[in-house]
Amino acid sequence: MVNESAGQNENFGRNENVGDVRNLVQAQTVGDVHIHNHRGEALRAQQLPPAPALFVDREDVLAELDAALGAQRAPDQALCVLVSGGSGTGKSALVARWVHGARARFDDVVYLDMRGRSVGLDEVLWHCLSALGEEYPGSSDAALALYRSKTSGRSVALVFDNVVQPRELLQLRPASSAALVGVISGRSMAELAVDGVLSLQVPRLDAAAGVDVLRSAGAARVDAEPAHARRLVELCGGLPIALRIVAGRLAKRPGWKLARVAAELEDDHSRLDRLQEGGEPVVRNALDRAVEELPQAQRDLYALLGNVPGPAFAADAVAALAGLTVDEAEDLLYELHDANLLERNDHDEFRFHDLVRLHAVEKRRVDAAALRRLADWYRLRGAYADRAVMEPQRFRVGHDDELLGENPFDHDSALEWLERERVNLLAVLDTAHQQGWDRVVISLCDSPVWTLHNQHKHYADTISALRNGVSSAERAQDLVAEARMRTLLVRLYTEQHDFSAAHEQAAHAREVAERAGHRRALASALEFHGRAHLEQSSWAEAIPLFRRARDLNAELGLPRAMALQEYMLGRALGGDGRPDDALRQLHSALDRLQDYPQDKRTPGRIRVAMGRVHQRLGDHAEAVRVLRAAESDARERRVSHDLAEPLELLAESLAHIGETAAARECAAEALNILEQAGSPRAEQLREQL
Numbered sequence: 001m002v003n004e005s006a007g008q009n010e011n012f013g014r015n016e017n018v019g020d021v022r023n024l025v026q027a028q029t030v031g032d033v034h035i036h037n038h039r040g041e042a043l044r045a046q047q048l049p050p051a052p053a054l055f056v057d058r059e060d061v062l063a064e065l066d067a068a069l070g071a072q073r074a075p076d077q078a079l080c081v082l083v084s085g086g087s088g089t090g091k092s093a094l095v096a097r098w099v100h101g102a103r104a105r106f107d108d109v110v111y112l113d114m115r116g117r118s119v120g121l122d123e124v125l126w127h128c129l130s131a132l133g134e135e136y137p138g139s140s141d142a143a144l145a146l147y148r149s150k151t152s153g154r155s156v157a158l159v160f161d162n163v164v165q166p167r168e169l170l171q172l173r174p175a176s177s178a179a180l181v182g183v184i185s186g187r188s189m190a191e192l193a194v195d196g197v198l199s200l201q202v203p204r205l206d207a208a209a210g211v212d213v214l215r216s217a218g219a220a221r222v223d224a225e226p227a228h229a230r231r232l233v234e235l236c237g238g239l240p241i242a243l244r245i246v247a248g249r250l251a252k253r254p255g256w257k258l259a260r261v262a263a264e265l266e267d268d269h270s271r272l273d274r275l276q277e278g279g280e281p282v283v284r285n286a287l288d289r290a291v292e293e294l295p296q297a298q299r300d301l302y303a304l305l306g307n308v309p310g311p312a313f314a315a316d317a318v319a320a321l322a323g324l325t326v327d328e329a330e331d332l333l334y335e336l337h338d339a340n341l342l343e344r345n346d347h348d349e350f351r352f353h354d355l356v357r358l359h360a361v362e363k364r365r366v367d368a369a370a371l372r373r374l375a376d377w378y379r380l381r382g383a384y385a386d387r388a389v390m391e392p393q394r395f396r397v398g399h400d401d402e403l404l405g406e407n408p409f410d411h412d413s414a415l416e417w418l419e420r421e422r423v424n425l426l427a428v429l430d431t432a433h434q435q436g437w438d439r440v441v442i443s444l445c446d447s448p449v450w451t452l453h454n455q456h457k458h459y460a461d462t463i464s465a466l467r468n469g470v471s472s473a474e475r476a477q478d479l480v481a482e483a484r485m486r487t488l489l490v491r492l493y494t495e496q497h498d499f500s501a502a503h504e505q506a507a508h509a510r511e512v513a514e515r516a517g518h519r520r521a522l523a524s525a526l527e528f529h530g531r532a533h534l535e536q537s538s539w540a541e542a543i544p545l546f547r548r549a550r551d552l553n554a555e556l557g558l559p560r561a562m563a564l565q566e567y568m569l570g571r572a573l574g575g576d577g578r579p580d581d582a583l584r585q586l587h588s589a590l591d592r593l594q595d596y597p598q599d600k601r602t603p604g605r606i607r608v609a610m611g612r613v614h615q616r617l618g619d620h621a622e623a624v625r626v627l628r629a630a631e632s633d634a635r636e637r638r639v640s641h642d643l644a645e646p647l648e649l650l651a652e653s654l655a656h657i658g659e660t661a662a663a664r665e666c667a668a669e670a671l672n673i674l675e676q677a678g679s680p681r682a683e684q685l686r687e688q689l
Contacts, residue, residue, distance in 0.1 A: 048111050048159075051100040052093040054216050054244065057209035061200055065098050068198050069105070069180065076152075077196070078179035082166055084188040085202030086340035086353060087286035088241030091184050092161055094202055099159060099182065106157040106180070108132065113161045121168055128158065128172065144171065152176060160184065164293050170195055186290050188338045204238030204353070213243040214258075217250035221258065228258035235265040237354040242275050242283050272358055287359040294339060301332045302341065305352070306364025307371050309431045310424030312351040317424075320377035321370050347420060371431065375440045378428045380404070381417070382448030388414035389451050391599050393560065395520055397481045398443030418452050422461075425449060429465050438472035442481045445469035450488060454601075457641050457677040463492050479516035483509045483525055490528040494535050497680050502532040523552035523561065530568055539576035546572060560599070563592035567606050574613040582613050601642065604633035608646050611653070620653040627653065644673040648685060 068079055085091045103109055110131045125143045126136045132150050137143050151174035159182040160169055166183045173181050190199050210233030215222045222229045236242035265271050275283040291302055304322050319329035333350050336342045342350045352360055383400035388409040425448050432440040445465050453462045466489050473482035486509035493502035506529035513522035530545035550565035566589040574582035590606050593599055607630035614623035627650045634642040651667035674682035
């Protein structure tokens with residue numbers, strides 16, 4: 001064969017070939033070309049890449065590929081398959097395994113590795129024609145016509161690996177039902193289905209399949225440490241490329257425990273460095289290539305997303321981070337998703353795969369201004385959500401009111417957003433504290449984080465956040481905010497029965513509020529200090545604290561706050577053996593709250609207190625009546641933690657009136673709620689049961 005076109009076509013550079021050359025393959029910019037010719041002539045010593053020696057799982061994908069290959073098609077319709085997935089998910093190994101198993105179906109098999117570079121169609125045509133024993137004609141149109149003629153009706157398999165732009169290769173579909181075009185790409189393109197392309201996604205390995213990869217280093221070792229084996233799969237993100245490296249390392253060091261390797265990978269800062277083979281950080285390199293293939297706008301956003309402290313992000317949050325419109329941010333996020341660098345959940349939020357997150361953090365463009373925009377966005381959204389869920393006029397110290405306009409939330413959508421964004425809110429709060437953005441920290445503590453805790457208890461997280469709040473208030477020299485943060489800590493420590501810490505914080509809160517001369521902050525500190533005494537059944541200590549707090553709120557003209565103090569005072573009086581006085585205070589509190597219909601939580605609490613008083617009076621029938629009303633309130637608001645106390649009390653009164661089955665049912669549900677919240681009360685109730 002004389003190759004005259006290589007030197008003539010400008011697309012192929014300046015290489016020249018003189019004389020007769022048999023089976024010439026030129027690969028200046030395209031990667032490896034592997035061809036198997038049915039006549040037995042190997043145009044390269046390598047044909048297809050060898051089938052992978054270690055291959056687990058993927059039965060579902062292989063079965064789908066086999067079914068597609070065996071399906072009946074029109075005489076001029078080739079099977080066209082796009083196999084996509086993230087870097088390191090084993091796309092190439094999967095296709096190699098499949099084509100090796102099916103190669104008896106094909107007279108010719110051509111494999112072309114494009115190495116993630118944008119390659120012109122002319123070059124691909126040149127290589128395909130050379131593989132099929134043809135010279136490249138003088139023009140692109142002639143080359144495409146010759147290619148179509150040579151492949152028409154033939155059983156030829158063309159496999160293109162590491163393709164950046166899969167759509168361009170659709171022109172190479174042979175007019176043959178016996179032909180296959182397989183495209184392997186890091187980019188998902190579901191839209192190609194309208195062009196008759198079967199798109200298959202190669203996911204990460206699940207825990208069982210990942211452990212099977214590790215067993216190649218010794219099944220007995222892996223089975224002896226099942227927990228550490230599963231942890232290694234998690235640390236490798238289920239990526240075959242990473243698991244293969246770990247398995248190789250274990251095989252090289254037969255004396256090592258899986259626990260040792262897992263411990264080395266636990267450090268996020270060094271994990272990508274340790275996932276190397278032959279001195280090369282192959283996982284990082286694969287991710288580098290995936291990012292380099294992106295258009296500039298997507299690369300820029302990827303670099304910014306490395307600054308996001310939380311695990312998931314919605315388009316509106318990313319718009320604030322990047323200074324884009326929500327539509328612009330959403331488009332770019334979907335592009336990164338199509339490039340298999342982001343995953344998407346059912347709430348239209350995006351997240352990094354675990355190892356991709358580490359890579360994004362490494363490659364991030366540190367941008368304090370962008371991160372501050374994100375923190376301010378969470379502050380504002382959190383303030384809106386707080387006011388939609390809790391009483392708008394409650395005592396707050398975040399100074400957010402001047403920032404607010406029309407609230408985009410109603411109660412249910414706000415609560416849903418808060419629950420979904422809890423981890424992000426805490427992460428942003430922690431970052432804001434590190435950055436010294438004290439007003440953001442105080443606002444997040446006092447609004448969304450406290451509202452979340454009131455709905456669903458997360459003690460460790462909330463205590464950590466409020467400690468940062470105290471630190472930020474001290475740093476900002478904001479005495480009122482400091483008193484508020486310490487007062488909220490009193491509530492948390494009281495709920496955990498850490499009364500020593502509760503009284504210590506209460507003393508600080510009262511002293512700071514007195515020093516600030518802020519009566520509302522002082523009234524709040526007195527109330528929460530009284531609650532600590534209330535939980536210890538120290539009725540005599542609690543009663544004067546609640547009375548003073550009520551009087552301060554009366555001076556300030558705050559009837560709702562007065563109702564709260566009357567509620568607490570009623571509880572203390574009931575515990576002190578003064579049931580008639582207690583019921584008078586509780587009924588007064590309920591009456592005051594009729595002017596605040598948006599407060600749907602406090603009336604239920606007051607009814608619980610009434611139920612306790614009626615129990616002490618021995619009137620269990622009346623206790624059941626008011627406690628059932630409190631239970632109904634809590635269920636209507638779908639606040640599980642508020643159900644625990646009325647259910648526990650109902651169990652007691654129902655048992656007294658002989659309804660034992662209903663009593664056991666209430667106690668069991670209360671125990672489940674307390675256990676999920678991590679409440680110390682759970683152990684006491686379990687012992688009673």
